[in-house]
Amino acid sequence: MDGFGVTAAFWGLSALAVGSALGIMLARSLLHAVLWLILAFAGLAGLFVTLSADFVAVAQVLVYAGAVGVLVVFAIMLTPNSQTGNSETRMVGPGLFVASVVSGIMVYIATQTDWSTAARGDFPATALEIGTALTNRYLLPFEVASVLLIAAMVGAIVLVRAARDEPERRELAGEGEGEVNTAEAAGREVVAAGSHGGH
Amino acid sequence: MSVSLEHYLVVSAVLFGIGLWIALAKRNAIIILMGIELMLNAVNLTLVAFNRFVTLADGRPALAGHVFVIFVITVAAAEAAVALALAVSVYRTRSTVDIEQIDLLKR
Amino acid sequence: MNPDYSLLIPEYILAVWAALVVAVDVMMPKLRRDVPAYLAALGALAAGIASVLYIDVNKGFEAIPGVTIMHVDDYTTYMRVLLCGIAVFILLMSAQFVRMRLSHAGEYSAIVLVATLGGMLMVEGTELITSWIALELLSFCFYTLVSFARRELRSNEAGLKYMLLGAFSTALFLYGLSLIYGVTGTTTYDGIAAALSNRGEDLTLALVVGFVFIIAGLGFKVAAVPFHMYTPDAYQGAPLPITAMLSTTSKAAAFALFFRLFTTAFLPAHEEWKWMIALIAAVTMMWGNLVALQQTNLRRLFAYSSIGQVGFMLIAVAAATQDAGSSLLFHMAGYAVTNLAAFTIIVVFFNREGSDEIADLAGLAERQPFLALAMVTALFSLAGMPLFAGFFTKFMLFVSGWDAGLEWLSGVAVVASLISLYYYLMVIRQMYVIAPRVPGRFRTPALLWGVIAVLVVGVFFLGIWPAPLLDAADTAAAFLFRA
Numbered sequence: 041m042d043g044f045g046v047t048a049a050f051w052g053l054s055a056l057a058v059g060s061a062l063g064i065m066l067a068r069s070l071l072h073a074v075l076w077l078i079l080a081f082a083g084l085a086g087l088f089v090t091l092s093a094d095f096v097a098v099a100q101v102l103v104y105a106g107a108v109g110v111l112v113v114f115a116i117m118l119t120p121n122s123q124t125g126n127s128e129t130r131m132v133g134p135g136l137f138v139a140s141v142v143s144g145i146m147v148y149i150a151t152q153t154d155w156s157t158a159a160r161g162d163f164p165a166t167a168l169e170i171g172t173a174l175t176n177r178y179l180l181p182f183e184v185a186s187v188l189l190i191a192a193m194v195g196a197i198v199l200v201r202a203a204r205d206e207p208e209r210r211e212l213a214g215e216g217e218g219e220v221n222t223a224e225a226a227g228r229e230v231v232a233a234g235s236h237g238g239h
Numbered sequence: 240m241s242v243s244l245e246h247y248l249v250v251s252a253v254l255f256g257i258g259l260w261i262a263l264a265k266r267n268a269i270i271i272l273m274g275i276e277l278m279l280n281a282v283n284l285t286l287v288a289f290n291r292f293v294t295l296a297d298g299r300p301a302l303a304g305h306v307f308v309i310f311v312i313t314v315a316a317a318e319a320a321v322a323l324a325l326a327v328s329v330y331r332t333r334s335t336v337d338i339e340q341i342d343l344l345k346r
Numbered sequence: 347m348n349p350d351y352s353l354l355i356p357e358y359i360l361a362v363w364a365a366l367v368v369a370v371d372v373m374m375p376k377l378r379r380d381v382p383a384y385l386a387a388l389g390a391l392a393a394g395i396a397s398v399l400y401i402d403v404n405k406g407f408e409a410i411p412g413v414t415i416m417h418v419d420d421y422t423t424y425m426r427v428l429l430c431g432i433a434v435f436i437l438l439m440s441a442q443f444v445r446m447r448l449s450h451a452g453e454y455s456a457i458v459l460v461a462t463l464g465g466m467l468m469v470e471g472t473e474l475i476t477s478w479i480a481l482e483l484l485s486f487c488f489y490t491l492v493s494f495a496r497r498e499l500r501s502n503e504a505g506l507k508y509m510l511l512g513a514f515s516t517a518l519f520l521y522g523l524s525l526i527y528g529v530t531g532t533t534t535y536d537g538i539a540a541a542l543s544n545r546g547e548d549l550t551l552a553l554v555v556g557f558v559f560i561i562a563g564l565g566f567k568v569a570a571v572p573f574h575m576y577t578p579d580a581y582q583g584a585p586l587p588i589t590a591m592l593s594t595t596s597k598a599a600a601f602a603l604f605f606r607l608f609t610t611a612f613l614p615a616h617e618e619w620k621w622m623i624a625l626i627a628a629v630t631m632m633w634g635n636l637v638a639l640q641q642t643n644l645r646r647l648f649a650y651s652s653i654g655q656v657g658f659m660l661i662a663v664a665a666a667t668q669d670a671g672s673s674l675l676f677h678m679a680g681y682a683v684t685n686l687a688a689f690t691i692i693v694v695f696f697n698r699e700g701s702d703e704i705a706d707l708a709g710l711a712e713r714q715p716f717l718a719l720a721m722v723t724a725l726f727s728l729a730g731m732p733l734f735a736g737f738f739t740k741f742m743l744f745v746s747g748w749d750a751g752l753e754w755l756s757g758v759a760v761v762a763s764l765i766s767l768y769y770y771l772m773v774i775r776q777m778y779v780i781a782p783r784v785p786g787r788f789r790t791p792a793l794l795w796g797v798i799a800v801l802v803v804g805v806f807f808l809g810i811w812p813a814p815l816l817d818a819a820d821t822a823a824a825f826l827f828r829a
Contacts, residue, residue, distance in 0.1 A: 046241075046242060047241060047242050050242045050246060050247075054246075054250045057250065057254060058250065058253055058254060058257070061254055061257040061258070061277055062257060064257075064261055064270070064273060064274070064277070065257060065260060065261055065264075070267065070269070070270065073270060073273065074273070077273050077276070077277070080254075080277065080280070081280065084254075084280050084283070084284060087247070087250070087284060088283075088284075088287055090242070091247065091287045091288055091290075091291045092291055093287045093290070093291070093305060093308070095305070095309075096283070096287060096305055096308050096309065096312075099308075099309060099312050100283075100312065103312050103313075103315075103316050104276070104280070104312065104315070104316075107316055108276060108315070108316055108319045111319050111320060111323055112269060112272070112273060112319065112323070114323070115269050115323040115326055115327060116269055118327050118330070119269070119326065119327065119330040119335075119336050121330075121334050121335060126265070126267065126270060127265075127266050127267075128264045128265060128266060129264060129265070129266050129338075129339055131263050131264050132264040134263070135259075135260050135263030135264035136260055136264070138259065138260075138263060139256040139257065139259040139260035139263065140256060142252075142255065142256055142259055143252050143253055143255065143256030143259075145555060146248070146251075146252030146255065146256075146555070147248075147249050147252045147253075149248075149525075149551055149552050149555055150244075150245050150248030150249050150252060151245050151248075151249070152551065153548060153549060153551065153552045154546065154548045154549075155244055155245075155292065155293060155528065166302075166305055169302055169305075170302070170305050170306060170309065173302055173305075173306050174306065174309070176409065176410055177306075177409045177410050177413060177415075178306050178409065178415075178475065178476075179409065180407070180409060180415060180416065180476060181310065181415070181473075181475050181476045181479045184464075184467060184476070184479045184480055184483055185310060185313050185314070185479055187361060187460065187463070187483060188313075188314065188317060188464075188479065188482055188483045188486055189313065189317055191457060191460050191483065191486055191487055191490070192317040192318075192320060192321050192486050192490075193317075193320075194368075194453055194456070194457065194490075195321055195324075195457065195486065195487075195489065195490030196320050196321050196324035196490075198450045198453050198490065198494070198496075199321075199324045199325060199328045199490065199493060199496060199505075200324050200327055200328055255517075255521060258517070262514055268506060268510060271510055272510065272513070275510070275513045275514055275517055278514075278517035278518075278521070279516075279517050279520065281521070282517060282520040282521050282524050285521070285524040285525075285528070286524045286527065289524065289527055289528040289531075293527075293528055293531045303475065303527065303532065303533045304527060306475065307474075307475055307523075307524075307527070307533070310475055310478075310479055311520060314479070314482050314516075317486065318486075318509075318513050318516075321486065321489055321490065321509060322506075322509050322510065322513065325489070325493055325502065325505050325506045325509055326506060328493065328496060328502050328505075329502045329503060329506050332499050332502060333499065333503075336506075338506075338507070338510075341503050341506065341507075
């Protein structure tokens with residue numbers, strides 16, 4: 041039913057996505073792994089286009105390949121001491137076994153099940169339909185998702201930002217951490233005082 | 240030959256498996272998160288493929304799959320943000336995001 | 347026709363109140379740091395009272411005509427009131443704890459309210475996308491709350507592990523949902539049920555694997571063996587009131603979703619998933635209670651004890667009858683009251699001593715007789731002794747399992763229950779027999795004394811006169827089985 045173009049695109053993009061995914065596993069450097077990840081996301085976006093999911097494909101490129109990719113690069117840059125390599129735990133063998141079993145079962149199901157499918161040759165635009173659905177049928181989950189995003193944002197800020205208010209009983213609050221911070225702060229004051237004196 | 244639902248499901252199954260392998264076998268919390276994102280992407284591919292090929296009982300074109308994927312993308316992005324904030328926060332105190340070295344609990 | 351937005355008033359109250367708490371905290375920096383928690387507790391109380399107004403309302407939230415994405419009925423009302431009640435007690439026990447140990451007091455209380463909101467939406471949802479996004483809302487709040495004690499390494503570490511495993515379980519859960527969507531072509535619970543009751547024989551395998559993924563995903567959220575690995579770490583690392591919340595709100599909401607999904611959407615395929623859940627239930631209750639025997643930390647003990655309780659609750663999901671539903675709701679309430687009592691006691695002790703080791707409880711009966719006595723009540727109730735709430739609620743669960751043809755599972759549950767008695771008695775022995783390590787009596791703060799007293803009275807009330815709550819639970823469960 042599909043033309044040669046779609047078939048060729050499917051095989052090419054699938055190879056890109058699966059190959060890049062393997063690249064994440066095999067890359068020796070963390071940054072290379074992230075680049076492979078972004079490439080895998082891009083391949084998937086292409087696959088979405090062959091499935092006539094134009095809006096989803098755009099969202100995929102913007103959010104995954106763009107935002108999540110950049111975020112992950114940032115995280116790797118912010119944790120430099122861990123950047124030594126993309127090594128595995130001793131779970132690599134068992135992990136491969138479990139993953140192969142799961143994949144195998146899924147492949148078996150995908151090929152053996154008689155899905156009630158219908159051939160669709162055309163490629164309708166979906167953006168309008170999705171927009172309409174999000175504002176009537178799925179309005180409520182949409183609002184819940186916005187609450188979720190705010191909660192996640194507040195959470196992320198609370199986790200990484202310095203405290204505006206401190207616990208009232210410091211001696212019991214942190215186990216040693218509090219003192220480290222105080223010591224650091226004191227050290228910085230000493231340095232500041234020293235440099236001030238130097239000038 | 241033409242491309243059918245089964246083809247997409249097989250690709251999705253393979254991607255899910257690779258994501259699972261990465262999540263189970265890697266040391267670095269950030270790479271583990273990447274494996275999980277890959278698994279979520281495989282789910283998205285399944286949903287979109289079903290959405291295109293499966294017919295509803297009353298013959299209307301399905302749309303829930305696309306909307307589902309939009310929500311998954313939203314949540315995955317938020318998940319990445321919170322997980323990376325946590326990783327950075329752990330790194331500040333431990334200077335590592337290696338899940339095998341982060342083992343203060345249980346003692 | 348517009349959907350009936352007035353069905354969700356308790357949710358609006360919680361959302362607005364959460365914003366209000368943050369705003370008050372930001373505008374008044376001089377505010378004492380326990381005030382936001384009390385303020386938020388008022389909000390949870392208001393939402394709970396608003397929920398009571400929906401008794402005997404039975405109405406679907408139709409996003410567009412014919413598509414019901416949420417349902418407000420007595421099942422919803424029961425769970426809404428329970429979740430709001432839990433939130434009130436969590437916030438009351440948090441106030442002093444937050445003041446002493448945490449920063450960002452306003453955000454803390456607001457996120458507790460939003461987590462409760464997520465739990466309530468999970469209970470109501472009758473459509474996969476809606477229920478799932480509500481589940482994610484609850485999970486995200488917990489990711490943040492578990493790592494809220496940023497100055498304690500353990501809290502960060504627990505948060506990271508909890509978050510990674512949570513995201514992992516989300517991926518499994520979603521893969522299952524996508525298979526169900528592929529088999530049925532719809533995401534509404536009633537649509538799925540209709541599609542499943544006249545499905546082709548050929549789809550069974552895909553369906554079974556879909557159930558496996560969904561049960562694995564939900565198994566992570568409720569902490570069923572073998573998906574429980576994060577539980578002890580999260581329980582030990584989280585701020586103490588959040589540990590209490592993990593063991594109550596999170597479990598109650600997840601089980602409410604679990605039960606509604608499997609009894610309204612998946613019931614036509616009962617034979618396909620009954621054995622899976624029964625098997626997980628048996629493994630969970632044995633494993634949880636056996637590993638609990640070796641614990642020396644109070645929080646890890648409660649983590650494994652709660653895993654054991656999850657095993658008992660899974661009996662009801664496996665049975666999937668109306669009786670099972672009412673005993674599940676009843677057990678949830680009894681378990682919540684008991685666990686909240688136990689955790690309030692641990693919070694008082696921890697605020698005072700800074701320790702959560704079982705060994706440090708030595709001689710508590712001498713140092714603070716009231717706390718020790720209340721703890722004995724809670725532990726006896728968890729162990730399922732007669733006269734206490736836990737006896738009756740567990741008994742109902744086991745009977746409902748027996749009646750549904752799961753006799754062997756009820757037998758395993760009785761054995762597991764007997765094992766649990768041992769480690770609860772070890773804690774009691776520590777408090778009453780061993781001499782105190784640190785001398786000196788101490789007092790329980792008046793407010794927390796009152797909270798503990800109320801909860802202990804609740805434990806006895808449910809144990810001696812369970813009829814009123816049991817009737818309510820029965821009415822609530824009946825709504826799921828009308829069709």
